[in-house]
Amino acid sequence: MARTRLSIPDMSCGHCEVRIRKALLTLPGIRDLFVDLETRKVELDYDDSLLSADRIRQILAEEDYPVADIFPL
Numbered sequence: 001m002a003r004t005r006l007s008i009p010d011m012s013c014g015h016c017e018v019r020i021r022k023a024l025l026t027l028p029g030i031r032d033l034f035v036d037l038e039t040r041k042v043e044l045d046y047d048d049s050l051l052s053a054d055r056i057r058q059i060l061a062e063e064d065y066p067v068a069d070i071f072p073l
Contacts, residue, residue, distance in 0.1 A: 001031065002048040003073040006056070008065050011040050016065065023063045027051055043073070 011020060017035045020042060024030050029050030034043045046056070057067045 001045060002053075003043065003045050004053055004056070005071040005073055006042045006044070006060070006067045007069040007071070008040055008042060008060065009068050010065050011035075011037065011042075013037070019063055020060065020065055023059050023065075024056065027056070027059065 008020070011017070014037070017037060020035060021033060024033055024042075024044065027046075029047035030044060031047065032045040036042070044056075053070050053072075057070065060067050
C-alpha cells in the first residue's frame with residue numbers, strides 16, 4: 001500500500017471533486033480517497049502493486065486536472 005498527496009491547482013469546485021472521484025475510484029487498487037477543495041489537494045491510499053503514481057497523474061491529466069506535485073506520505 002502507498003499513501004500519496006496530489007496537488008491539483010485546477011480543482012476548484014464540487015463538480016471538480018465529483019469528476020476526480022469518479023476518475024480515480026474506478027481504478028483498480030484505489031483504497032481510500034480524500035479531496036480537500038480549499039487546499040486543492042487529494043490524498044489517496046492505493047495498492048502500488050496494481051497502480052503507479054505516474055498512472056494516477058496520467059488519468060487526472062486526461063480528465064483535464066493536471067497534477068502539479070505528488071507527495072508520498
